[in-house]
Amino acid sequence: MKLTEFQTKYVPQIDNFLKSHLVSEVDNPVFSKIMSYSVMAGGKRLRPLLFLATLETLGHGIGESELRIACGIELIHTYSLIHDDLPAMDNDDYRRGELTSHKKWGEAEAILAGDALLPLGIQWIAEGSNSAALAIIMSQAIGPNGMVGGQYLDIDSTNNDSVKNNAKVINQMEWLKTGCLIEASVKMASVYAGANDDEIAKLDKFSKEFGRSYQIYDDLIDVVETAKEAGKATHKDADEGKNNTLTLLGLEDSRKKLAEMIKAGKEAIAIFNEPLLGEFFNLYRKVL
């Protein structure tokens, strides 16, 4: 299946599931609205799509339970965006072209919306899969050795000259911040679908290349796109003393690195007949 076709089929299903279940499963209607505000602010649904596309690649069906797991991933991704935008963190006023949660509802409300989306996301993953293994994969991916660990390295390294040219620290930070959750989305699908060891190894390799390259893409978007196109403040990283692969390698070498990762990621999944996962790299065309 083509990725565009897959998106046309599943993005509306993901959006509908998120919208309706955030109403039906959150008792307090005002709090539900605050949580929904950020979840429904129009993301690409990349991580749930990756989960579902991996199932498709492995020939596993997609129904209500699988959508619940996929949407659980999106809740967790949204929590991370809300907390990243907080005044004490990146202090962003806009996200996806809309006011960030704390600007719209207040800081306490934004902290709590994030604090509610995280466990609700894990709940949906555990309910949809009835699997402790999936809950563990996700918890690890977003914990101190995963996404939040990356955020910690980020605040610790911002304006820290000893890190500015340290490729190892920058690689690790970017991997943890972005790569871990992407890797987990694919890994949860392989485990859930009962893939064999060889398939799991190939999909792991793919998700590592895709997850790592996604952050480089995101950094490149920061300089390539105007603020209007990206729906958030761009050209901001350099101003704020943020260190990333782009500031380390420069524009051309970052593009070169991205192209290498795309090649390696596509090769890893050449064993599958389904071309869907490889097409996720098409997202990067606009910065290459």
Next chain:
Amino acid sequence: MKLTEFQTKYVPQIDNFLKSHLVSEVDNPVFSKIMSYSVMAGGKRLRPLLFLATLETLGHGIGESELRIACGIELIHTYSLIHDDLPAMDNDDYRRGELTSHKKWGEAEAILAGDALLPLGIQWIAEGSNSAALAIIMSQAIGPNGMVGGQYLDIDSTNNDSVKNNAKVINQMEWLKTGCLIEASVKMASVYAGANDDEIAKLDKFSKEFGRSYQIYDDLIDVVETAKEAGKATHKDADEGKNNTLTLLGLEDSRKKLAEMIKAGKEAIAIFNEPLLGEFFNLYRKVL
């Protein structure tokens, strides 16, 4: 077993597990230190003890796996304290007699320490139990219809005159904020130990009475103890326009209500030979 004996046996084991595994399982040593700071700040370990005491009541053994689950609960409790203390929330400088996380390490660090302890807690619960059911019980208890929902009601109702005398809202807020996590600690043990339906119903009743009365106890401590004894700012709730059972019923009727709950809670678990759980109500003696 007497509660004091049980505490003497298990509190050191809980403390050791927490201390050593927060070092061995968190890659970044500085971030590990920030997380440990709040976890090791000397709580009573009430929730892990309740989990373990319920296992004891049901005749289930306690080893490494059970300690991992119990300590996962404590990580989650600690996350909730760190976020409650944040400037945007209760804005507390001291907790358990020590500087709060954001005063000691900075606000971004405190947000992230909480954001890391939550998934690590769920991870430990899922790893120790290998049960999706336990991950679901915990996620529900701390999500939008549980603890965080209670926090939302709290910030929404503070200085809100329409709520000041609304017993229903106050009851619900106190239950969600404190009761849900206590109830979940007992429930996880009943499900984990494979209790029968009658035992589960009795333990549920006990945990509901204990959980609800714990918040009343906590409110009473606020006026009964001096700040030095409690290790945090006391007499603070009334000053800040907080609404709780105490402000609703007054001192004597709150004590009366607490006594009724103790009686009902003890009756619920009279079917068990083990007196351990009933002794948890002894904690309330100092405010009766």
